[in-house]
Amino acid sequence: MTRFDDLPADFDGCARSCRKTRSHTLLWGDCAHAPESARPEPLVTIGGVQSAADGHPSIVLRSVPVSELAERIEKALRSVQITLGPKSLALLEDGHQMHLTGGEYSAMALAVAMDLAEGGAS
Ligand SMILES: [Zn+2]
Known part of the structure; x- marks a missing residue:
């Protein structure tokens, strides 16, 4: 994390969590300074039908x-x-x-x- 003290005086944070912690969280999808290596692997959602506990078919999605x-x-x-x-x-x-x-x-x-x-x- 980049400490707030190391940042310019007019730093307002790039996300709520950054402002709240007074430092860049570097979390992907939140902090604008998140490194490319923090990007999560893409997911593919696959659907299927399974029997639920009540015996009826139920749609199940899995990423x-x-x-x-x-x-x-x-x-x-x-x-x-x-x-x-x-x-x-x-x-x-x-x-x-x-x-x-x-x-x-x-x-x-x-x-x-x-x-x-x-x-x-x-
Ligand atoms: Zn940030």
Whole structure:
């Protein structure tokens, strides 16, 4: 924290909490002097339906950090097997780039979608 005594005499604080503590709190979203490193990781909110205690379906929302979601997506993508044809190895050795088939991209997208549908709110 920057002490108020170190600040110009006309310092009025940049947020209520800074004025109250007479120093910059450096809290992200509050103090204008908060460092970029204090920025919280973005969250993605995923919804789902679960049975509530009364037995009725209930909408459940869960906020997941982007890094956690990326780990789930990567795990789902790695569950998809890719089959290379007999000429693929020679093409790769020659430095050619290859695209997956449309069916393989669909399988990868479906694996991610199923993971989100099944574990979205858990
Ligand atoms: Zn401040």
